[in-house]
Structures are given as C-alpha cells and as structure tokens.
Amino acid sequence: MAGVTNGPAHIEAIDRALVLLEDLSEAGAGGASLADICARVGMNKSTAYRALTTMRGRDYVQQDPRTGNYGLGPAALMLSSRYFDDDALASGMHPAIVALSREVDELVHLGVMKGDKIVYLDKVEPSRTIRVWSDIGRTVPVCNTALGRAILAFTDVERQQLSAYIPAGADVGPEHLWQMVEFARERGYSYENEENEPGIACLGVPLLRGDHPVAALSVTTFASTFTPGRRAELVRAIADVVPPLLPGGLRLPELRA
Numbered sequence: 581m582a583g584v585t586n587g588p589a590h591i592e593a594i595d596r597a598l599v600l601l602e603d604l605s606e607a608g609a610g611g612a613s614l615a616d617i618c619a620r621v622g623m624n625k626s627t628a629y630r631a632l633t634t635m636r637g638r639d640y641v642q643q644d645p646r647t648g649n650y651g652l653g654p655a656a657l658m659l660s661s662r663y664f665d666d667d668a669l670a671s672g673m674h675p676a677i678v679a680l681s682r683e684v685d686e687l688v689h690l691g692v693m694k695g696d697k698i699v700y701l702d703k704v705e706p707s708r709t710i711r712v713w714s715d716i717g718r719t720v721p722v723c724n725t726a727l728g729r730a731i732l733a734f735t736d737v738e739r740q741q742l743s744a745y746i747p748a749g750a751d752v753g754p755e756h757l758w759q760m761v762e763f764a765r766e767r768g769y770s771y772e773n774e775e776n777e778p779g780i781a782c783l784g785v786p787l788l789r790g791d792h793p794v795a796a797l798s799v800t801t802f803a804s805t806f807t808p809g810r811r812a813e814l815v816r817a818i819a820d821v822v823p824p825l826l827p828g829g830l831r832l833p834e835l836r837a
Contacts, residue, residue, distance in 0.1 A: 596623065596631050604641065604652045611644060611651030666692060669795055670701040672827035673787070677704045677797055683821050684814055687800040689714060689782075691727040693793075696745045698728045701795070712780055712800055721745075723752045724775040726784030730796040732757075733764030734786045734833065751775065768833040769815055774803045781806035783814050785822075787830050794830070797822070812837035 599621050604612065612620075618628050632650055635641040639655035673690050681688040681704040690702040697719040714720075722728030722745045732745065742754045742761070752775060764770035764784075773781040783806075784798040799814050815837040823832055 593631070596627065597635060599623070600628060600631055600635070601640065601652070601656060604650060604656075607651065609651065611647070611649035613647075613649055617650065666699075666701055669827075673795070673797070674702060674704075676822050676825035677702060679825055680704075680797070680799070680818060680821050681706055684799060684817050686814070687712065689727065689798045689800060690795060691725075691798070692795045693722055693728060693731045694719070696722050696747065698722055698725050698731075698796075712777055714800075720776060721747055721750060721752075723747075723750055723757050724772060726770045726772050726782035726798045727796040728784075729757070729760045729764055729770035729772065730784035730786040730798070731793045733761045733770060734788060734791070734793040737761070766836070767815075768835040769818075771806075771811065773806055779803050783811060785815075785818055785832055785835065787826070788833060789829055789831075 600617065600623075603617055603621050607617075614625060614629060614632070617623075617632075618625050621628070632641050632643075636643060636650075636653065639653040641650055641656070642653040643650050669692070670690060677688040677690055685706045685708060687706055688704045689700055691698045691700050693699075698721070699719050700714055700716050702716060703714060720728075722732060723742075728745070732742075737745075739754070739758045742757050746752060746754060746757065760770060760772075768785065770784045771782065776782065779802060780800060781803040782798045782800045784796050786793040787795045787797065797818075799818070801810070801814075815835050819832070819835045826832070
C-alpha cells in the first residue's frame with residue numbers, strides 16, 4: 581500500500597482479503613452485496629470481486645445463489661470454532677482463573693454448556709480447602725448452576741423454553757430459573773445459593789465472543805459467607821482481574837455489582 585515504509589512488510593492482497601472478511605463478519609448471516617461491501621470498505625469492485633472469488637474457492641466466502649450476497653463461508657467459521665474448542669479454551673483461560681482464584685482465595689471453575697448440562701473444563705483450588713462435588717469432565721444440570729444460568733442469560737432463550745433445561749425431579753422450577761436469567765441479563769452475572777450443593781454458593785459470569793456466550797467462569801464459596809457484600813466484592817474482582825487475561829476474541833459482559 582502506498583506510503584507504508586515502516587514496520588512489517590505490507591502485502592496488499594492479504595490486507596484486502598482481511599478487510600473483506602472483517603466486513604462480512606459484521607454483515608451477519610444475511611451477507612451483503614458486492615456494491616454495499618465496496619461502499620463500506622472503499623474498494624474497487626473488480627478488485628473486491630477477484631478477492632472474494634479467490635476466497636470463495638477456498639470456502640472462506642460463500643455466495644447466496646438467490647440474492648448474490650456474499651457471506652462468511654464454512655472455512656472461516658471453522659477457524660473460530662477450532663480456536664474456541666474445549667481444549668483450547670481451557671488452556672487459554674487457565675491464567676485468568678488462576679489469577680482470579682488467587683485474588684479472591686476461592687475455588688474457580690470454567691465450564692461450557694452441552695445440551696442441558698454444564699461440563700467442567702477446568703478448576704483452580706484456593707489456598708484454603710473448599711470441598712465440592714466437581715471434577716474436570718463432570719457434568720451438572722444447567723438449571724441449578726451459576727455457570728449454566730450465566731450462559732443461558734446471554735442466549736436468546738425465552739421463558740416458555742426454559743423447561744427444556746430442567747430435568748425431571750429438579751428442585752428448580754421454570755419461574756425461579758426465569759427470575760435468575762432476568763437477574764443475570766440485568767447485572768451481567770448469575771448466582772446460586774445451596775441449589776447445586778448443600779453449604780455451597782456460586783457466582784457465574786459468561787465469556788462472550790461478540791454477543792454470544794461460549795463458556796462461563798464461576799467463583800465457588802461457602803454459603804455462610806455469600807453475603808450481598810461478598811457478592812459485590814467478587815463481581816468487582818472478576819471485572820478487575822479477568823479482562824486483561826482473556827484470550828483474544830473473548831470478553832465479559834458489563835458487570836453491575
């Protein structure tokens with residue numbers, strides 16, 4: 581690109597491709613026409629067309645045969661999925677949950693939602709002993725965990741759909757779960773107090789990629805110490821400690837203690 585003389589070597593074709601991919605990611609599932617893309621990125625139509633056609637041949641771009649709109653292809657979407665698979669996510673998040681556990685001296689978990697269950701991907705023990713029924717790879721119901729409620733709250737789940745996440749015999753009812761989901765949507769975090777395990781309380785925060793939750797982390801403590809004041813302290817600690825240590829592409833929601 582003209583005028584670029586310092587820094588790493590600049591390859592225009594690669595830069596154009598990345599600009600186009602970024603624009604398509606913002607266009608969403610409906611994609612965008614060639615004219616609209618070029619107007620937004622300030623690129624010549626023939627240049628953009630050649631780049632899009634090349635990426636289409638590698639499945640990084642796809643074109644709707646009905647509308648002619650361009651959108652992200654399966655290869656581009658797969659890159660993101662691989663980056664955020666369970667092993668990569670656990671590895672990338674480990675420094676953040678270590679730092680958080682050290683800061684609050686509590687047990688910290690990382691989990692993802694699989695169907696109506698939460699799967700524990702990682703855990704970091706505090707210096708003091710907190711015995712809980714959780715192991716990496718173990719599953720627990722979404723409905724009565726802070727991890728599950730945090731993730732559910734940042735999906736587009738509606739009240740009438742919540743029964744799908746409540747197994748037979750669960751103590752948590754749809755109305756209570758909906759209240760917890762609404763709370764988490766308003767505050768950015770969820771919680772449960774002795775609903776998953778006697779004597780234990782948890783506070784959960786989702787990990788977002790864009791506006792989509794890919795996982796959640798939780799702080800586990802004794803129910804006897806889980807006062808409103810302590811809850812506010814934990815929220816502030818998460819907001820301070822975690823964001824600088826998040827893997828690229830992940831963020832926390834706005835947290836309101």
